[in-house]
Amino acid sequence: MSIHIKNVSKKFGSFQALEDVSLHIQSGELVALLGPSGSGKTSLLRVIAGLETSDVGEILFDGQSMIDRHPKERNVGFVFQHYALFRHMTVFDNVAYGLKVRPRKTRPSKLEIKNKVMELLRLVKLENFSDRYPTQLSGGQRQRVALARALAVEPKVLLLDEPFGALDAKVRKELRRWLRKLHDDFHITSIFVTHDQEEALDVADRIVVMNNGKIEQIGSPDDVYTNPKSPFVYDFLGNVNLFKGRLHNGKLLHGEFAIDVPDVQVHTEDHAVGYVRPHDIHIEKTNVSGTVPVKVSHIHLLGPIVQVELHREDMDEFLEAELTKEQFTNLQLKVGDHVFVKPKQLKVFIPEDFSI
Numbered sequence: 001m002s003i004h005i006k007n008v009s010k011k012f013g014s015f016q017a018l019e020d021v022s023l024h025i026q027s028g029e030l031v032a033l034l035g036p037s038g039s040g041k042t043s044l045l046r047v048i049a050g051l052e053t054s055d056v057g058e059i060l061f062d063g064q065s066m067i068d069r070h071p072k073e074r075n076v077g078f079v080f081q082h083y084a085l086f087r088h089m090t091v092f093d094n095v096a097y098g099l100k101v102r103p104r105k106t107r108p109s110k111l112e113i114k115n116k117v118m119e120l121l122r123l124v125k126l127e128n129f130s131d132r133y134p135t136q137l138s139g140g141q142r143q144r145v146a147l148a149r150a151l152a153v154e155p156k157v158l159l160l161d162e163p164f165g166a167l168d169a170k171v172r173k174e175l176r177r178w179l180r181k182l183h184d185d186f187h188i189t190s191i192f193v194t195h196d197q198e199e200a201l202d203v204a205d206r207i208v209v210m211n212n213g214k215i216e217q218i219g220s221p222d223d224v225y226t227n228p229k230s231p232f233v234y235d236f237l238g239n240v241n242l243f244k245g246r247l248h249n250g251k252l253l254h255g256e257f258a259i260d261v262p263d264v265q266v267h268t269e270d271h272a273v274g275y276v277r278p279h280d281i282h283i284e285k286t287n288v289s290g291t292v293p294v295k296v297s298h299i300h301l302l303g304p305i306v307q308v309e310l311h312r313e314d315m316d317e318f319l320e321a322e323l324t325k326e327q328f329t330n331l332q333l334k335v336g337d338h339v340f341v342k343p344k345q346l347k348v349f350i351p352e353d354f355s356i
């Protein structure tokens with residue numbers, strides 16, 4: 001089922017929660033809505049589900065308008081952050097619920113329901129837990145039950161609102177790998193809301209970055225990470241170093257130093273900020289042209305990655321570089337060393353790129 005969101009706007013009182021949001025999701029896609037708290041992710045999900053009405057705009061499923069359709073008629077499965085399981089029902093009954101409450105005409109037989117529920121419980125690896133109650137399960141197990149329950153009614157669209165938000169990091173990672181697999185097996189068009197960039201980058205086919213009720217960028221995980229279109233997306237998707245200065249004759253002048261930026265087509269003398277990812281900060285032990293002197297202020301070993309904090313004394317600013325263990329060993333860095341850095345890849349933004 002494809003989903004077409006056309007020019008959707010929504011206000012709560014005078015607050016604009018969604019502003020002219022348009023998005024086309026292909027059948028079978030797994031899309032992440034990523035953005036900070038209050039950016040409108042949940043509101044958009046609720047408008048798609050029919051739990052909230054938009055002020056303007058259209059929601060189409062396979063080309064058919066859903067605006068007048070009740071949530072129940074939209075064939076949508078919903079999984080929330082806080083496992084909305086029925087506490088007084090066993091795992092089996094929770095998963096069976098959506099099938100049992102169907103009108104007699106479309107309700108499967110008792111045996112069919114049993115087979116279906118057990119098949120789903122096997123899928124979520126909880127076949128031995130069917131008689132337990134939600135309070136007898138861990139958080140991760142409860143979320144797996146919630147997913148099995150959402151899938152039981154064979155929805156055409158699966159909407160997940162921070163499904164793993166309340167779980168610890170290890171369980172989250174396990175469940176998202178598992179969500180990806182489930183999605184690859186079933187191909188249900190799925191949209192999941194998260195404010196965790198790593199989760200979005202790890203799981204989604206496409207990422208929709210939201211800010212202040214608007215879409216900032218849509219793209220593959222690699223695209224939004226490698227080619228952020230705005231300072232907001234750069235900041236939100238990973239750590240970044242800023243080189244503040246002004247543009248002059250194809251160079252970004254910052255402090256006493258200059259970086260070549262031949263691709264930037266703007267007037268001279270414009271204020272600008274260069275954005276550089278930590279792994280694009282190149283460290284030299286000797287002063288080569290175009291490098292900036294810095295002092296190693298902190299070294300943090302993170303498994304195969306080494307984070308190096310560098311103090312730029314001319315501007316009294318800190319930079320963060322990320323090295324592989326091998327690069328780090330070759331450089332033989334120690335806290336207090338004076339070294340020289342150069343951005344390998346830098347994206348320059350001018351004031352009009354800053355939306356806030």
Ligand SMILES: Nc1ncnc2c1ncn2[C@@H]1O[C@H](COP(=O)(O)OP(=O)(O)OP(=O)(O)O)[C@@H](O)[C@H]1O
Binds near residue numbers: 013
């Ligand atoms: N029913 C409502 N009444 C009034 N304001 C609302 C309502 N629902 C949401 N809002 C406001 O709309 C804005 C967007 O909320 P929304 O829940 O969509 O954001 P979000 O990106 O999902 O944030 P979070 O990650 O914190 O859940 C927020 O400022 C919120 O306070």
